[in-house]
Amino acid sequence: MAHDDDDDASQGDDLNELLRRLLGGGTDGGQLDPELLSRLSGMNIDPATLQQMMTQMQAAFAGGEEATWEMASRQALQIAGQSDLAVSSAQRSDLDQAFSLANLWLGEATTVPELAQPGGAITRARWVELTLPVWRELAEPVSGSIADAMTAALVEQTGEEFGEVAQGAGRLMRTVGGSLFATQLGQVVGRLSMEVVSGGDVGIPLLPAGHAAILPQNFADFGAGLEIPDDQLALATATRELAHARLFRHAKWLRLDVIAQIGEFARGIRIDVSALEDVASRFDPSSPDELRQLLESGALIPPRSDQQNAALSRLEDVLATVEGWVEVVTADATARLPHADRIAEVVRRRRAVGGPAEKALGSLVGLELRPRRAREAASMWRAITDAVGVAARDALWDYPDLMPTSADIDDPSTLIARLQADAAGTAPEPDEFDDALRQLLAEESGDAPRAAGTDDERDDDPTGTADGGRPV
Incomplete structure (x- = not known):
C-alpha cells in the first residue's frame, strides 16, 4: 500500500x-x-x-486570451483573403451613386435621420475586420461554457488525487477551450465573408454604428442568374442597407438591446461534457477534423432550456420587428423601380434560408439569426403606416417602451387605435392618483425599481430599460 x-x-x-x-x-x-x-x-x-x-x-496558447482572439482574426482574414478581390474604381463609383440616390429616396420614405457618412464598397477582408469585435462579444459566453466544460472534464478524469493539479490547470483549460472555439469561429466568419452582400445582411448590427457597406464581389454573385439589371439591384440593396444602418444609428438603445438579448441566450448554453470527453479520449492533435466537425455540427450544445427558448422568442420578435420595418421602408423608397417587388421577394427568401456559413454559425453558438416572423412584422408596419403615417410610425423607435410588442405583431389594431387617439388628441389622460398608488404599493413590496421612469434614469441607462424593461 x-x-x-x-x-x-x-x-x-x-x-x-x-x-x-x-x-x-x-x-x-x-x-x-x-x-x-x-x-x-x-x-x-x-x-x-x-x-x-x-x-x-x-x-x-502562450499569449493568453487576446492571442486567442488574434488567432481567430488571422483565421478569418486568411479565408476571406484567399479569393478576395480589390474594389475596382468602377465598382466603387457605381455603388457610390447607388447609395447617393438611395439616400434621397429614403428621405421620402422615413423620418429616421440619414447617416453622417455615406455608404460605400468594402472588401471581404475589410468586412471581417469591422465585424469581428461584435462576433467576439457574441461568442465569448459560448467560449466560456466550452472552457468550463473542459476544466470540469479534466477534474473528473484525473481523480481526487490530482484535484489540486487539475484545478491549477484551469486557467490553461480555459485558454485551450477558448482557443479551440475561437479558431472555429474564425473559420466560420471567414466563410461568411464570402456570402454576405451588405453590412446588415445577417440581420444584426455587425458594422460599427453609422456604417453602411456593400461587398461588390458578393453582390455580383448574388445578382448572377437573377436577370435583374445591376443598377436596379444595386439601388434596392443600397436602400435596404441604408435603412438598416439608419435605424440602428437612430435608435441607439436598439443595438444594445439586440446584443444583450443574444448574450442572454448564449449565457444559458451548457456544453455536453460527455460528448466532449468522448472526443477528448481519442483526440489526435495532428488531425483535428473530428473536433472541428463536432464544434461546427452543434453536437456539443444540448437542446435549449425553457429559459433559452423564452430568450430566443424575445430575440426573434425584435429581429422580426427590425426586419419588417426595413422591408416596408425599402419597399416604399424603391417603389419606382420596375423590378422592386421581385427583388424584395428574392431578398426575403434569401434571408429565410440563409447560407451554409450562416447555418454553421447557428450550430456553433446554438442560435440561428432568422427573423421567423418578418412577414407578420412587415404586415404590422404596413398597417401602421397606412393608418397614422410615416412620422408617427417612425416615432415608435424613439424609446424602447414605445416599440411594438409581440402581441402587436399578432394583432396591431390596439396599437393603431392608441396612435390614432394620440394623433387626434383624444387619448385618455393617465389617472395620477392611481399611478401614485400603484407606485407606493410597489415600493412597499420591494418590487419597484428606484426612480423608475424618470428622465435622469433614462439618461443614465442607454438601453432605456432601467424601469425593468418591457418584454418585446
Missing part, C-alpha cells in the same frame, strides 16, 4: 512538473523532458501524443 502511495505521489509530482513547465515555460527553452512524459504512462496517456499536444498547446 505504501508502495502504491509512493507511485501516486511520484506521478503527481510528474504531472505537477509537466504543468509547471507548460504554464511557466520551464528553464530549458520550453522543451518537455521525454522521460518525464514516459513516467506518465501509468495514467493511460500516450507520451508521444502528449508531447505533440503539449508542444502545440504551449506554442498556440
Whole structure:
C-alpha cells in the first residue's frame, strides 16, 4: 500500500512538473523532458501524443486570451483573403451613386435621420475586420461554457488525487477551450465573408454604428442568374442597407438591446461534457477534423432550456420587428423601380434560408439569426403606416417602451387605435392618483425599481430599460 502511495505521489509530482513547465515555460527553452512524459504512462496517456499536444498547446496558447482572439482574426482574414478581390474604381463609383440616390429616396420614405457618412464598397477582408469585435462579444459566453466544460472534464478524469493539479490547470483549460472555439469561429466568419452582400445582411448590427457597406464581389454573385439589371439591384440593396444602418444609428438603445438579448441566450448554453470527453479520449492533435466537425455540427450544445427558448422568442420578435420595418421602408423608397417587388421577394427568401456559413454559425453558438416572423412584422408596419403615417410610425423607435410588442405583431389594431387617439388628441389622460398608488404599493413590496421612469434614469441607462424593461 505504501508502495502504491509512493507511485501516486511520484506521478503527481510528474504531472505537477509537466504543468509547471507548460504554464511557466520551464528553464530549458520550453522543451518537455521525454522521460518525464514516459513516467506518465501509468495514467493511460500516450507520451508521444502528449508531447505533440503539449508542444502545440504551449506554442498556440502562450499569449493568453487576446492571442486567442488574434488567432481567430488571422483565421478569418486568411479565408476571406484567399479569393478576395480589390474594389475596382468602377465598382466603387457605381455603388457610390447607388447609395447617393438611395439616400434621397429614403428621405421620402422615413423620418429616421440619414447617416453622417455615406455608404460605400468594402472588401471581404475589410468586412471581417469591422465585424469581428461584435462576433467576439457574441461568442465569448459560448467560449466560456466550452472552457468550463473542459476544466470540469479534466477534474473528473484525473481523480481526487490530482484535484489540486487539475484545478491549477484551469486557467490553461480555459485558454485551450477558448482557443479551440475561437479558431472555429474564425473559420466560420471567414466563410461568411464570402456570402454576405451588405453590412446588415445577417440581420444584426455587425458594422460599427453609422456604417453602411456593400461587398461588390458578393453582390455580383448574388445578382448572377437573377436577370435583374445591376443598377436596379444595386439601388434596392443600397436602400435596404441604408435603412438598416439608419435605424440602428437612430435608435441607439436598439443595438444594445439586440446584443444583450443574444448574450442572454448564449449565457444559458451548457456544453455536453460527455460528448466532449468522448472526443477528448481519442483526440489526435495532428488531425483535428473530428473536433472541428463536432464544434461546427452543434453536437456539443444540448437542446435549449425553457429559459433559452423564452430568450430566443424575445430575440426573434425584435429581429422580426427590425426586419419588417426595413422591408416596408425599402419597399416604399424603391417603389419606382420596375423590378422592386421581385427583388424584395428574392431578398426575403434569401434571408429565410440563409447560407451554409450562416447555418454553421447557428450550430456553433446554438442560435440561428432568422427573423421567423418578418412577414407578420412587415404586415404590422404596413398597417401602421397606412393608418397614422410615416412620422408617427417612425416615432415608435424613439424609446424602447414605445416599440411594438409581440402581441402587436399578432394583432396591431390596439396599437393603431392608441396612435390614432394620440394623433387626434383624444387619448385618455393617465389617472395620477392611481399611478401614485400603484407606485407606493410597489415600493412597499420591494418590487419597484428606484426612480423608475424618470428622465435622469433614462439618461443614465442607454438601453432605456432601467424601469425593468418591457418584454418585446
